Amino acid sequence: MSGRPDQRILVVIPAWNEAGAIAGTIAEVRASQPDLDILVVDDGSGDGTGAVARSAGAQVVRLPFNLGVGGAMRTGYRYAMQEGYDVVVQIDADGQHDPSYLPQLLAGLEDSDVVIGARFAGEGSYAARGPRRWAMRMLAAVLSRLAGTRLTDVTSGFRVANRRAVRVFADHYPAEYLGDTVESLVIALRVGCTVSQQPVHMRPRTIGTASQSPLRAATYLVRAVVALALALVRRWPAATETLGQEK
């Protein structure tokens, strides 16, 4: 039950120096959803992530230097537009997102344009404390209000988007801090797309940990407030001199 049978679905995996995890992630997506196309966006990795992904059977688009998740995802969305895909799935390369939730996420597209796989939504356990928790609460509260529905995990990198949202993201997917998650949602909402969420369980990251030291958490809070405030007041449509010609 991977969405409607006539839909062409592309899984985009942004990957930066994930040679150790990428093959496992690809295999897992294949195992749970064998009929999806997979595009790995190698975000200027220096460890051969692209070659590993290619031998694991994915299409690989290789960015000449590191652009961050925003740049990698916009590349993926533009590829999806060019190739005429109906749905784009975004999933992290490090294996923290479980592809077995994909059917639920895709089913969510029946009544919204973007569906987020969200922690804190009943399923799984994830605890953040202190300023980091406040930041996530604040982001969730503001975006829930904007979306008109309850969103608990707006910084999740596990999401699916239908063609309407893909068209928007192919032109505007910010490379700024938190742009790939929070601001992209604000953009989608401001152009009239609908956003909803489905509860998912996320695994602990295999490599790297979220910053939990109080100072870094406080920095995160400040940057989140600034990023969100800017996203909300930014003039829209943004300056698109480089991409505006594409329709």
Added chain:
Amino acid sequence: MSPVLTLGVVGAVATLLVLFEMLRRQRLREKYAVIWVVVAVGTVLLVIFPGLLTRASTLLGVQVPSNLLFFAASMLLLLLSIQFSYEIGRLEDRTRTLAEEVALLNLRLEQLTADDPSGPVEATEDDLGGDPGGGTGDGLRRD
């Protein structure tokens, strides 16, 4: 002319010469040179007619004329820095778009050469200065 004023003229003229030479060698674009030419010419004017500065100070109620000069100079530098930040941001944006385009074109080329076994080129990450261990494109078999 007092020594201090001579210093001003020498500085302004040197700036103009450097600008001229950079423009001549095409190391500087006119749109960035204009503001510096204006600054240099303004400096020369102030040196020749010091009364301009004193009069402006009296008009604005600044007691020490040189303070007005310092204020104007720092404001100018601030504005220019902001303009450069803007230009850098725009360039980054364009670079980002180009990088994305190049990556997508490269993938397209790979797919095309994979479809066509007589394809003349292999587009691998080597062409992009990527990791040397990168293999040939998916399905790029030579038999």
